[in-house]
Amino acid sequence: MNTRPSPSMSPTPFHLRTARLCLSNAWVGQNGWTKVDFYTDVLEEYWALRNGAGIHDLTGLLHYRIVGADASSFLDYLTTVNVGMMPERTARHVLWCDDQGHVVGDGILYRLKPDEFRLFTQQSSYLWFADASVGFATVVEDVSRNFGGLAIQGPDARNVLQAVGLTDVAAMAPMEVVETTIQNVPVLVGRVSSGAELGYELFVDANDAPFLWDELAHHRILLTSPVGVSAFHTAMVEAGHPRLGFDFLSSETTIRGRRSVTPMELDMNHRVDFNKPHFIGRRALEQKWTAPPHQKLCGITYDGPGAFSGCPIRSKGTDVGATTSIVWSPKLARHVGLAWILTSAMSGAEPLELHAHIADELKAEPVSVPVSVGPRRHYRSATFLETPVAVA
């Protein structure tokens, strides 16, 4: 049966636990669920994630189960990556495009078995998946409401999981996936981390969600802290992961054609593999492949008075781009974030400036701040890729 999340707001499966801890009473909505924005203090939560182990309620991500004899060939048709070559028990970041090669959505794909996958996305693409799956022996099911998911990130993340009995995680390499149990409760673990830390995602049946929370949050020896949306987002921007709906738009929702973007404009050429059967948008991408992209989603940093999201970037007084997500990075002690910038302005020859206004009583004070443009990844912890050698 295919189910879709109901449009009304509802608490997450972790609500009874998170609500007790949410002293700020600051809640935000995501895809129909209410989530904690910050529990007590954003900075405290941020440092817990960077220095210890932060736990974040992943509800709000849409969770699709894709099974059937043709699941792999369906996903090869749907996405731009080579799913057929994806080993079992691994995860990948995947994109799916429309006929024009414009990105419709992105997400993390888990391959559990040769014919069973899970796909996690920020925005619903259910109709797109359902339409694309016609003719394939596969079922696409929205199971977002059937599961509870937690992210645990930070240098202590592995120790915490081992301490609660998840011994299998010790040898897990980045983007590896394991189906295991904690005290006989089935749990799906992926070493997937959006905050550039050593991190894991854990999914259990929605009914077991409070159990999972209790196991991770109330460990007697190792300290873990709940992390709200704000701190989690800060880590994500530092890691340079663009978010669908914020940093770029799905071509299913854009009104002006220029707002639709190609994988090349997202600098995700490595997510497009022509060495596989036809996929949606293939012919358009083949045509556009060699032409330099018109614009690119870049990383920018600056020292300045505020986090100016959605502000113009100028070169010699002309608009050449705009910021999307900007955060104050506690780790780097600067403002960091993402911006769309015309490729023609990226030679570095001309200095780029960010233009914004600061409210000053009755008038707005214009400010311009020099920015440096570079790769999107602003930060990655030393433990992000580290995997201990498995003990025989």
Place this chain on the structure above:
Amino acid sequence: MKRSQRDLHQYDIAVIGAGHNGLVCAAMLAKSGKRVVLLEARQKIGGLCVTEEIAEDVQGSVCAHLVHGLNKRVVSDLRLSKHGITFADGFQSTIALNEDGQHLTLTRDVAETKNNIASFSTSDANNYLKFDERLSAFARVLSVLADEPMPSIVHAAKGDERQWHKARQALAKLPADQSADFLHALSSSLADFLDDYFETDLLKGALAHDAVMGNALGPRSPGSTLGLLYRRTTELLGDPHYFGHPIGGIGAISDALGKAALEAGADIRLGADVTGLNVIDGSVVGVTLEDGQTISARAVVSSLDPRKTFLSLLPAGTADLRFLRKMRHWRCEGAAAKVNFALDAIPEFVGLSEEEVTRSRLLICPSTDYLEFAFNHTKYEEFSDYPALEIVIPTALDPTLAEPDQHVMSILVHYCPLHVKEGWNKVRDRFVERIIRVLTTFAPDIADVITAGQVLTPADIAQDFGLTGGHWHHGDLSLDQSFFFRPDAAAMHYETPVPGLYVCGAGSHPGGSLTGTPGHNAAQVILTREKERA
């Protein structure tokens, strides 16, 4: 192209479906030296243009029954006159039947028609000349676009500018006040359009009938006037000598096209039901038949309807999704039925001589409202008690169809839904009873002379002829499914988004009716493109 490469494929081109467009396309391609195979699922060529037994020892035009716009270029390029088509000496006029016996005869001669209308309304008679002239002027603009592949809207290709120039010139030839009328006519409803010119219901009913023929549109549906313009366009592009009832029934046209295709060197395979397109590395390289046999070809041309081609024959994962979504939304639910009766005498019609009955096309569609009311029912999976009927009794002029004392009454029925609530098996007889009841009003003794009959609802046409939805024209002829959008902007040039796959059926530009124009246009494009691909 190197010889060795060419020999990898059994054929240069495989054409699916031997309807008239498939036949024309195959013949044109074979004539240009291509090795062509034409694959037909049925045991007979012709598609909807076939003469078959409608009752024991009685032959009839099973589906389509009259010719009024077979493209001149098809006739001359394939030298059809050589293949022996003769037309019955009649069926040049239409008689719109009136319940009071005062009928209206519309002929191909405008002045004569004007005189006939005058006995109903002087103002209508005067307006008829203006109406006819405008219709022809509008059709001349459309014929520039219809007689060739559509020029591109966005990516101007070679030749596009020339064609746009021709279309602009044709548009510029319209007097200033008429160019606005033309654009208005493209999107207006028939009822509104006809009301602008006429007051006589009988006249408006007859004109409206011909415009909606085969489409799931009523005379009050917005955009239904396009059908009127389209019909006039096909007549303008059509060979005027190929008009009415061909001796031997409509199948005679298909037989002549078949002879032309064979003579040009095409192979025609009957009983070759294509169940799938074979794709290698994203390109179509042949077809698979129902018996598992495969036929390889450098390119495949489908004359089937767009849904069948792209949603049923093309394997999943071959075309992009937005395109497939559009094909899934392609409207091709048939709305017309065909009823063929075998008669043992010519029935008497009130107010008509026997000569008029056997030499004219008879229409029972007394007003646009009558037609609209008949249409209303199809929306609710019902059929109307008062359908509009187009009747032809060709046997008096065509002795080849039946024994001298036997006759055929060929009736096109508007409207008839694809599905009925009760299921067709339960209500088929009732459907025929309704038709006979309507006929009885005009021909009181009709029930006594019917000896046998055949009913083809859209569901039957879908099943017997392999047409999705059983739609006469492979899809409604409405503005959103015409020109740039027939069947879609990505396939309006007969080339499809899938390399090696072309379309040439009534679901492609310019559309349906027995014209051969899509098949002819497609062959032109295919020859150019295949040269480029080689």
